[in-house]
Amino acid sequence: MRGFGNQKIIQKKSGGLFFLLLFSWNCFAGETQTDYLNLSVGTYFDQKIPNAPKEINVTGTFRKFTEAQYNPADQTLRFNPKSVGVGTLNVIDKKTGEVLYSFTIDVRKTDLVKVAREIKSLLNTIDGISIKIANNKVIVDGQILLPSDMKRIHSVVKQYGSMATTFVVLSPAAQNKIAQFIERKINNPEVRVSAVNNKFILEGVVDSPEEKSRAEIV
Numbered sequence: 001m002r003g004f005g006n007q008k009i010i011q012k013k014s015g016g017l018f019f020l021l022l023f024s025w026n027c028f029a030g031e032t033q034t035d036y037l038n039l040s041v042g043t044y045f046d047q048k049i050p051n052a053p054k055e056i057n058v059t060g061t062f063r064k065f066t067e068a069q070y071n072p073a074d075q076t077l078r079f080n081p082k083s084v085g086v087g088t089l090n091v092i093d094k095k096t097g098e099v100l101y102s103f104t105i106d107v108r109k110t111d112l113v114k115v116a117r118e119i120k121s122l123l124n125t126i127d128g129i130s131i132k133i134a135n136n137k138v139i140v141d142g143q144i145l146l147p148s149d150m151k152r153i154h155s156v157v158k159q160y161g162s163m164a165t166t167f168v169v170l171s172p173a174a175q176n177k178i179a180q181f182i183e184r185k186i187n188n189p190e191v192r193v194s195a196v197n198n199k200f201i202l203e204g205v206v207d208s209p210e211e212k213s214r215a216e217i218v
Helices: 112-122 147-157 172-186 207-218
Strands: 005-012 017-024 034-040 045-048 056-061 066-071 078-081 085-093 099-108 129-134 139-146 164-166 190-198 198-202
Touching: 017 198, 034 045, 056 066, 066 139, 112 129, 112 139, 139 147, 139 172, 147 164, 172 190, 172 198
Parallel strands: 034 099, 139 164
Antiparallel strands: 005 017, 045 078, 056 085, 066 078, 085 099, 129 139, 190 198
């Protein structure tokens, strides 16, 4: 607890009596701040606990609604919500007994399972992808062969806003095929196209700035 901050003394005369009023701000500025976490049933959530020691205790009413497991290696508290409800969780330094962090946890029913099911139905003809729920999001991940599938995936995921995201990339085989296609379109034996780290690199020698420009456009 900090000491008294800005202090102001006001004297008021009323009926021959003097009243002394003392105002203090930030008297409790040293108290642990409470953070609010909105969790979804069936969807785990990782909360960073910066500067936390290796050994902590957790107390509160959270156990009725969610499991909580601490990983000291990356200072992360993983929640695995089980039922709807509101609870509290305090992170306490095991050695000193100091309350380091305090959370109010609101566990709600999730729509993410439904979202994942809908996305899977819309993308079920695309090979090479997986759909899972992590950190309160539906994640589409994997490698695909066709660029047209990439456009379709982005179009579907976009419909669900912040509830879904995609990490899908073109497979190396697909990138190599696209590089070959670009090379054929350029139609210059002195120009080679290769796929490296999701980029296409053009290498070679051309006879004029116009040929160079055309190759870059392709």
